[in-house]
Amino acid sequence: MNANLTRYLRNYIDISDDEVELFQAALKTKTIQKKDYLLKEGKTCTARYFITKGYFRHFYIDTKGNEQIVHFGIENWWITDYASLVNTTPSKMYIQAMEDAEYLELSQDALEALYIKLPKIERFFRIIMEKTYIASQQRIEYMFSLSGKQLYETFILANPEFANRVPQYMLASYLGLTPEFISKIKSK
Numbered sequence: 001m002n003a004n005l006t007r008y009l010r011n012y013i014d015i016s017d018d019e020v021e022l023f024q025a026a027l028k029t030k031t032i033q034k035k036d037y038l039l040k041e042g043k044t045c046t047a048r049y050f051i052t053k054g055y056f057r058h059f060y061i062d063t064k065g066n067e068q069i070v071h072f073g074i075e076n077w078w079i080t081d082y083a084s085l086v087n088t089t090p091s092k093m094y095i096q097a098m099e100d101a102e103y104l105e106l107s108q109d110a111l112e113a114l115y116i117k118l119p120k121i122e123r124f125f126r127i128i129m130e131k132t133y134i135a136s137q138q139r140i141e142y143m144f145s146l147s148g149k150q151l152y153e154t155f156i157l158a159n160p161e162f163a164n165r166v167p168q169y170m171l172a173s174y175l176g177l178t179p180e181f182i183s184k185i186k187s188k
Helices: 003-012 017-025 082-087 108-117 120-145 148-158 168-175 179-187
Strands: 028-032 037-039 047-053 056-061 067-073 094-097 101-107
Touching: 003 017, 003 047, 003 120, 017 108, 047 108, 067 168, 101 108, 108 120, 120 148, 148 168, 148 179, 168 179
Parallel strands: none
Antiparallel strands: 028 101, 037 094, 047 101, 056 067, 056 094
């Protein structure tokens, strides 16, 4: 059993050891090399991924050919393309490993079977989705209401693990800023 995933589950739901075993039995342990993709544009996403080592970026390429990062995923976070997964449609997104990484894959089919065997897992993923939605809403609010400097500082304060791990140009893309602007902030 993955102890970090067990702790993660227990942060949100009351779950026995036997139920944790049932849940974790539905997961496949996988590895991926730095710069390889979990998902590419045009492919349909069929799983959710719990990151056990490394970090990922979730992005799309805009009409000008620029990469626009919409999400990061680090250890003990879930990452997926919900639009593709839920609608079973080709993705417009990419999910790329930015370090050699390990993750647990939970296919949509396995999850649907778990919902029947273990209904509290549906509650767990509802809670995760609500928290994801709240974080997304808050990001949008911050992007509209904070100055670039405040936005960067708020993000780094809330997510210090990103400060030295994620390249500046990626943070800039995620925050809607330029790498040069972040350099100026960091130099002051």
